[in-house]
Amino acid sequence: MQKVASSVPTAEIPSIETPVRDVLNFIDGAYVSASGRFFDKRSPVSGALIARVAEASRDEVDAAVKAARAALHGPWASLTLPERTDLLYGVADEINRRFDDFLEAEVADTGKPLSLASHIDIPRGAANFKIFADVVKNVPGEVFETPTPDGQGALNYAVRAPVGVVAAICPWNLPLLLMTWKVGPALACGNTVVVKPSEETPQTAALLGEVMNAVGIPKGVYNVVHGFGPDSAGEFLTKHPGVDAITFTGETRTGAVIMKAAADGARPVSLEMGGKNPALVFADCDFDKAIEGTLRSCFANCGQVCLGTERVYVERPIFEAFVDALKKGAEAMKLGAPDDPETGMGPLISEEHRGKVLSYYRKAVEEGATVVTGGGVPDMPAGLAGGTWVQPTIWTGLPDDAATVTEEIFGPCCHIAPFDDEAEAIARANATGYGLAASVWTTNLTRAHRVAGRIEAGIVWVNSWFLRDLRTPFGGAKQSGIGREGGTYSLEFYTELKNVCIKL
Ligand SMILES: NC(=O)C1=CN([C@@H]2O[C@H](COP(=O)(O)OP(=O)(O)OC[C@H]3O[C@@H](n4cnc5c(N)ncnc54)[C@H](O)[C@@H]3O)[C@@H](O)[C@H]2O)C=CC1
Numbered sequence: 287m288q289k290v291a292s293s294v295p296t297a298e299i300p301s302i303e304t305p306v307r308d309v310l311n312f313i314d315g316a317y318v319s320a321s322g323r324f325f326d327k328r329s330p331v332s333g334a335l336i337a338r339v340a341e342a343s344r345d346e347v348d349a350a351v352k353a354a355r356a357a358l359h360g361p362w363a364s365l366t367l368p369e370r371t372d373l374l375y376g377v378a379d380e381i382n383r384r385f386d387d388f389l390e391a392e393v394a395d396t397g398k399p400l401s402l403a404s405h406i407d408i409p410r411g412a413a414n415f416k417i418f419a420d421v422v423k424n425v426p427g428e429v430f431e432t433p434t435p436d437g438q439g440a441l442n443y444a445v446r447a448p449v450g451v452v453a454a455i456c457p458w459n460l461p462l463l464l465m466t467w468k469v470g471p472a473l474a475c476g477n478t479v480v481v482k483p484s485e486e487t488p489q490t491a492a493l494l495g496e497v498m499n500a501v502g503i504p505k506g507v508y509n510v511v512h513g514f515g516p517d518s519a520g521e522f523l524t525k526h527p528g529v530d531a532i533t534f535t536g537e538t539r540t541g542a543v544i545m546k547a548a549a550d551g552a553r554p555v556s557l558e559m560g561g562k563n564p565a566l567v568f569a570d571c572d573f574d575k576a577i578e579g580t581l582r583s584c585f586a587n588c589g590q591v592c593l594g595t596e597r598v599y600v601e602r603p604i605f606e607a608f609v610d611a612l613k614k615g616a617e618a619m620k621l622g623a624p625d626d627p628e629t630g631m632g633p634l635i636s637e638e639h640r641g642k643v644l645s646y647y648r649k650a651v652e653e654g655a656t657v658v659t660g661g662g663v664p665d666m667p668a669g670l671a672g673g674t675w676v677q678p679t680i681w682t683g684l685p686d687d688a689a690t691v692t693e694e695i696f697g698p699c700c701h702i703a704p705f706d707d708e709a710e711a712i713a714r715a716n717a718t719g720y721g722l723a724a725s726v727w728t729t730n731l732t733r734a735h736r737v738a739g740r741i742e743a744g745i746v747w748v749n750s751w752f753l754r755d756l757r758t759p760f761g762g763a764k765q766s767g768i769g770r771e772g773g774t775y776s777l778e779f780y781t782e783l784k785n786v787c788i789k790l
């Protein structure tokens with residue numbers, strides 16, 4: 287993961303210290319709130335009100351889609367490829383120039399540690415524009431000389447056209463990273479976008495509007511509408527007939543609803559959805575590296591990463607030692623304010639999400655789990671007590687069909703189970719409706735290739751986790767997704783391929 291240096295704001299807890307902001311929709315290059323309806327955004331760190339967010343009405347969503355359509359056929363379409371990509375490099379540079387503003391906004395919305403957001407979220411927000419500008423400039427083409435008798439002298443080549451107005455429905459866990467992962471390639475391919483950020487994390491998407499204006503992206507190319515899902519901006523946007531394609535990251539059930547909306551008009555969808563990702567830890571692993579990687583994959587971002595590990599299978603000879611070491615690591619993790627350099631874990635995103643995670647903490651016990659560590663709500667000091675904190679939690683002793691072991695929790699928790707042989711570990715890892723990611727910890731190279739080949743998932747990390755090369759295909763198998771994005775794979779979704787056949 288690329289690292290970008292930044293001067294980190296020194297405010298004690300940014301989400302508490304900053305005044306309550308109005309966060310507006312961004313339509314056709316201007317900040318608007320025509321409906322006059324606002325909803326509250328509270329700090330996950332303290333519970334304090336930090337923003338009033340303009341909820342887009344059906345009419346505002348319509349205006350955003352119309353602005354995107356006009357821009358698609360207007361100045362955006364008339365730019366040459368180098369002119370378009372230069373603008374996108376400009377967006378990346380401007381995000382980096384305003385690094386601290388993005389950092390402050392992202393941390394205020396999510397409560398995640400500054401150390402995490404400054405090393406992953408914001409740098410990736412910039413990198414997502416740069417990488418796809420590079421991709422579209424360098425993508426190779428193919429030419430076929432038709433070999434049939436009537437095709438003598440015919441040449442075929444394919445050209446890529448933008449797919450049109452793209453709706454991007456985004457989640458709250460890595461808001462800028464996952465939103466720009468959609469907007470970067472969409473714009474690089476010549477599309478225009480209407481973004482619906484999560485209602486929990488509206489600020490960085492709104493701030494990106496300022497960047498678009500500053501670098502000279504034509505009005506209407508990038509639009510943002512705030513609101514919720516059903517009967518709100520999410521539904522208005524995905525059901526809008528002026529939207530040509532929909533890209534979504536979030537819960538699998540929501541993805542299914544969006545697929546139904548996309549069926550009207552037979553519009554393409556790209557879906558990146560949930561996971562219940564396994565880690566397979568073999569006795570021949572580098573033990574310390576496996577512990578460090580598993581601690582990150584279970585607890586980074588307070589467990590709110592779709593690629594995170596919630597099921598850990600450990601080969602029996604090292605099972606006890608592994609459980610002990612993971613317990614020590616979890617208990618050493620400091621929960622605290624985002625700007626405290628010692629903070630290893632922030633709060634969950636919202637009170638509602640904490641309710642869901644705590645319901646699994648209770649269910650695990652009802653299902654007969656041994657609670658190795660955690661399982662509840664920590665005592666937090668004054669100023670943080672109103673936040674949505676939970677303890678990092680480890681369980682053992684559950685059967686493979688327990689709800690805690692089969693359902694995505696999206697919190698800082700995992701279940702650890704022993705296994706006796708490789709075939710058993712693979713079968714148990716694959717015994718899920720999800721197929722997003724897996725990690726395998728072994729120093730046996732032959733085993734690493736063999737196991738990686740048999741795991742049913744979109745990405746398998748061997749001796750690592752969340753090590754991303756943005757040129758590679760990214761997406762989920764089974765109920766974890768439809769389609770792949772990343773590098774040239776993103777072009778399959780964001781462009782329409784047209785074959786030109788020329789008979790000389
Ligand atoms: N990357 C991932 O795999 C993620 C998974 N999740 C999972 O989803 C759960 C709930 O998190 P949410 O953010 O509430 O996920 P969600 O899937 O409900 O929401 C994601 C986005 O979809 C929008 N949305 C919801 N219903 C919609 C509808 N009917 N039509 C159009 N848009 C709609 C939301 O407003 C948000 O912008 C988490 O507990 C976690 O299990 C959440 C975030 C990311």
Ligand SMILES: O=C(O)/C=C/C=C(\O)C(=O)O
Pocket residue numbers: 457459460464467535558590591592593754760
């Ligand atoms: O690196 C990426 O492109 C994506 C990472 C994480 C997610 O997709 C997620 O947590 O939703």
